[in-house]
Amino acid sequence: MAPKVEIQAVAKRFGAVEALAQIDLDLQANEFVSLVGVSGCGKSTLLSIIAGLQRPSQGQVLVDGQPVEGPGRDRGVVFQTATLLPWLTAQGNVEFALRGEPMGRAERRQVAREHLALVGLTGFEEAWPAQLSGGMQQRVALARSLCYRPQILLMDEPFGALDALTRHDMQELLTGIWETHRLTVLFVTHDIEEAVFISDRVVVMTPRPGRIESARVIDLARPRKPEIQSDPRFHELADSLLRGIRQQSQSGQPDQLSQTGQPDQPDRTG
Secondary structure: OOOOEEEEEEEEEEOOEEEEEEEEEEEOOOOEEEEEOOOOOOHHHHHHHHHOOOOOOEEEEEEOOEEOOOOOOOEEEEOOOOOOOOOOOHHHHHHHOOOOOOOOHHHHHHHHHHHHHHOOOOOOOOOOHHHOOHHHHHHHHHHHHHOOOOOEEEEEOOOOOOOHHHHHHHHHHHHHHHHHHOOEEEEEOOOHHHHHHHOOEEEEEOOOOEOEEEEEEOOOOOOOOHHHHHOHHHHHHHHHHHHHHHHHHHHOOOOHHHHHOOOOOOOOOO
């Protein structure tokens, strides 16, 4: 079966800074893949290229065999900050994402309510973003990204700013949604235990310029509950990944940004 996403020889430069070099990676349909590595290794840049928000300096990304030329409704994106529109309610924020869909106002409202219920926000439809906690705002952002039924979900450290308990709740929520609805997910994170808990496969990137260093299959049974984090196999996988990242960090080149100054255009290289 052909991969859902094919990343072929992708490289990215920002002026003198080489952020990504020769990235080759396939994502299978319904696979949950986490991308890890030291800060600045290009994780967020790679995700942004797959989302169509940036163009590679060379190489290409294919989705279902077709080149990515820009953002598309086949790909939903969730960032670290929820980026909700403050003048719209939770319901309104989700409905806003459905603009242009071939549905009437009543159907948009119903679809939005269904997706808010999916992320556990029944009863908060009319709440304003400022009235919601950080975790609840991210739930709205997730509902907004899922409501138009993308086949691929791209997530850039979406739980990084949350407290530990809320983050664990969101991890369970996300994996539950994924197990039910079967999406291809690419999840950027700095948290190795988070990556092991949620993923089918964890891909490790080298320090800048980012390359694929290794990919580890996570052979833990699903569905996964928090108790699995006390399993010796869980710790074995997490420790092995962490050692690999530390070795990469110790052997990597100095951060090019610290030597050459800022890139010639704004970018979060992740």
